[in-house]
Structures are given as C-alpha cells and as structure tokens.
Amino acid sequence: MPQLNIADFPPQLVWLAISFVILYFLMAKLAIPGISDVLESRQNRISSDLEEARRLSEDADKAKADYERALAEARAKAHGIVSELKASMAKEQDASKAELDAKLAKKAQAAEASIRDAKETALSHVREIAADTAKSAVAKLVAFDVSDKDVEAAVASSMKGDA
Amino acid sequence: MASEHSPLAQFEIKRLVPMDVGGLDVSFTNASLFMVIAIAAITLFLTWSMRGRAMVPGRMQSMAEISYEFIANMIKDNVGSDGRKYFPFIFTLFMFVLFCNLLGMIPYTFTVTSQIIVTFALAALVFVGVTIIGIVRHGFKFLTFFVPSGVPVVLLIILVPIEVISYFVRPISLSVRLFANMLAGHTLLKVFGGFVVSLGIYLGWLPLGFIVVLTGLEFLVAFLQAYVFAILSCLYLNDALHLHH
Numbered sequence A: 001m002p003q004l005n006i007a008d009f010p011p012q013l014v015w016l017a018i019s020f021v022i023l024y025f026l027m028a029k030l031a032i033p034g035i036s037d038v039l040e041s042r043q044n045r046i047s048s049d050l051e052e053a054r055r056l057s058e059d060a061d062k063a064k065a066d067y068e069r070a071l072a073e074a075r076a077k078a079h080g081i082v083s084e085l086k087a088s089m090a091k092e093q094d095a096s097k098a099e100l101d102a103k104l105a106k107k108a109q110a111a112e113a114s115i116r117d118a119k120e121t122a123l124s125h126v127r128e129i130a131a132d133t134a135k136s137a138v139a140k141l142v143a144f145d146v147s148d149k150d151v152e153a154a155v156a157s158s159m160k161g162d163a
Numbered sequence B: 001m002a003s004e005h006s007p008l009a010q011f012e013i014k015r016l017v018p019m020d021v022g023g024l025d026v027s028f029t030n031a032s033l034f035m036v037i038a039i040a041a042i043t044l045f046l047t048w049s050m051r052g053r054a055m056v057p058g059r060m061q062s063m064a065e066i067s068y069e070f071i072a073n074m075i076k077d078n079v080g081s082d083g084r085k086y087f088p089f090i091f092t093l094f095m096f097v098l099f100c101n102l103l104g105m106i107p108y109t110f111t112v113t114s115q116i117i118v119t120f121a122l123a124a125l126v127f128v129g130v131t132i133i134g135i136v137r138h139g140f141k142f143l144t145f146f147v148p149s150g151v152p153v154v155l156l157i158i159l160v161p162i163e164v165i166s167y168f169v170r171p172i173s174l175s176v177r178l179f180a181n182m183l184a185g186h187t188l189l190k191v192f193g194g195f196v197v198s199l200g201i202y203l204g205w206l207p208l209g210f211i212v213v214l215t216g217l218e219f220l221v222a223f224l225q226a227y228v229f230a231i232l233s234c235l236y237l238n239d240a241l242h243l244h245h
Helices: A006-142 A148-162 B030-048 B059-078 B081-103 B116-146 B153-203 B205-242
Strands: B015-017
Touching (some): A006 B081, A006 B116, B059 B081, B059 B205, B081 B116, B081 B205, B116 B153, B153 B205
16 A cells, blocks of 8 residues: 555655645634634624614604504594584584574464454454444344444344354 | 556655655655645635625635534534634644545545545644643643543443543544545545446446446545544544543
8 A cells, every 4th residue: 555655754744734734824814814704794794783673673663652642642632622512512502492492482472472462353353343244234124223332232142142 | 557557556655846854855745736735725715705705695605604614613512612712723624634535536636635644643633732732721630531430440440441542542543534434435436447447338337327426425425524533623622621521
C-alpha cells in the first residue's frame, strides 16, 4: 500500500500543518466573522421587525378600543337625544290635543246653544204663524174676528194635544 | 506500467517540487497540491458566497450559512455553551475533511484523506488537543475520567485499564475510520473501472452501472465521514470539558 511508505510521511505532515494552520486563520479571521455577522444582523432585523409588528398591533388594538368606546358613547348619546325628543314631542302633542279638545268642546257647546236658541225662536214663530193662520182661517170660515188671545189659547191647547 | 493500472496507484505520492530543508523532505507533492486546492476552495466558497451579505440568502450564501449553522448546532448540542470557543477549530476540521473528500470525487484528482498519515495527524491533533484541554481544565481530577463511578472496587481493576485503552485507541479509530472509508471507496471505483475496460462494450455496462451507483454512495460517504470526524471530535471535547461518566 503506497500510504504506508514512511519516506512520504514528512512532506505530507509538513504541508498538512502549513495548510491546516493557514485554513484555521482564514476561517477564524475571515470566513467565520463574515458569516456570523450576516446571521447576527439577520437575527437582529427579524427580532426588531417582530418588535415593530407587535407595537403596531398593540397600537391597532388601542385604536380599535378607542373607536369602539367612541361608538358606544355616540350610540348612548343618540339614544338619549331620541328618547328626549320623543318625550317632548309626546308632551307637546298631549298639550295641543287637550287644547283642541277644549276648543272643540267649547265650539260644540256654542253650537248646541245656538241650535237651542234657533229652535226656540222657530218654535215661538211657529206658534205665532199658527195663531195667525188659525185666526185668518177662522175669520174666513166664520167671518168674524177672533181675538188674538183666544186664538193663541186654542193653538196652545191643540199643540198640547198634539204633543 | 503495471503499477499505473493498479487500483492503489491513485494513492501514490508524487513529488511535484522536490524540496529539502535541513535534511527534512518538505517536497511539494500531489497531496500538498490538493491540500492547498482544498483550503483555497473552502476560503473562496465561504467568502465569495457571502460577498452579497444578503438579508435573504441566495443558494450559495445559504450553503455557506448552513455549513456554519451545522457545525454551530453540532457544538451546541454535543458540547454545550463552553464549546463555543472551539468552534473555529471544529469548523476548520470539518470543512477541510469534507473538501478533501469531495475533491477526491473528481476524476484524476488526489484524495488527501485517503492517506493514513494525514488522517492520523488530524486525529492526533484532536486527541492531543482534547487531552491538554482536559488536563488544563481539571488538573489531576482529569484522571477520574478513567474511573467509572458507581462500580465496585473489584471491577475497577478490570474497568480502568479498559477505559485507558479505549481512550488511547481513539486517535487510531478516528483516523482509520476516515482513511479506510476513503481507501475502500476509491479502490472499489478503480477496480470496477478496470472491469468496464476489460469486459468491453457488451458486458462493460454492468460494472459501469455499478460505478454510477457507487459514485452516489461515495458522495454520501464523503459527507458522512466528514460529519463523523467532526462529531466525534465534539464528543471527545465534551468528555474533556465535562468529564462525563
């Protein structure tokens, strides 16, 4: 086996030592710091991005809570306004209704009174007309003047009989 | 000519630039060449892919980041937080073994990790380093690592030598595992490649199909052995740091 040729050992050991030491320093001073810098900065970037994302999400949560509170407040306020308005409108309506009722009642009373007056007037006129008519009818039938007093008494008695 | 076609010829060391320093042979060999290519490829891969430093990584940057996180998680899971300072070493070890394994998968290249002396040197580095860390951290208490707790004294006479042997066998098992996997895979590919040629146009398709499947398997082995090498180093490091038993 050529690997066991002792004469070949020294040059291999010497060059192994040289190349391994050079490689060690190249790795330790050049390659490893280069890679670890990049990995570290990526890690920092990721954690700062995560931090930023968490902050933003907290902000959003806060804004949402604020908005909801404002919305609830506005809703409560609107509700209050509406119910107040409803109450005042109902009161106004009640008042105007009562007023109207009173006016109508008054008008109805007035109308009733005027109807009664008219009726009475009419009735009294009916009596006069009836008396006149009866008087003239009697005069034509029997050709004598009946005194107004008698006619009226007769009319009254006949109307009573009618009634 | 015969040795050129031997399945083991691919593992031969060729001195590209013969050099000698004070009697020590420091020739630049084909193995040296592929070690240099590996470290250049690793450095290029990890710096070129990260050049955009993109917040959202592309494909190449993802690969570099995944390699980093793979080893970082391996250390975190197997060693714990005090293993962090050994991250550059484990990372270098993993990337070196992985790239040597993968470069070896390219035809006509040389597989550095198929050399027992290379894998043994890496394993010995891990073993010696971990042992020193254990002794520096725990002093004489490090020796209690070889004494399993809650065991009758009589049994300790047998168990302590077993523990000591198993500890000192670690660099051998670690290095031979990687070396043998690479050696076996590449030898098998070469042997079946020879079959393709010798069986000719009619029957040669069978070993060729086998080579295709085996190549896929060897890529898996290349990753797996780099992973095993790194994770065992982590476990040894964990033993030295925390003296588990």
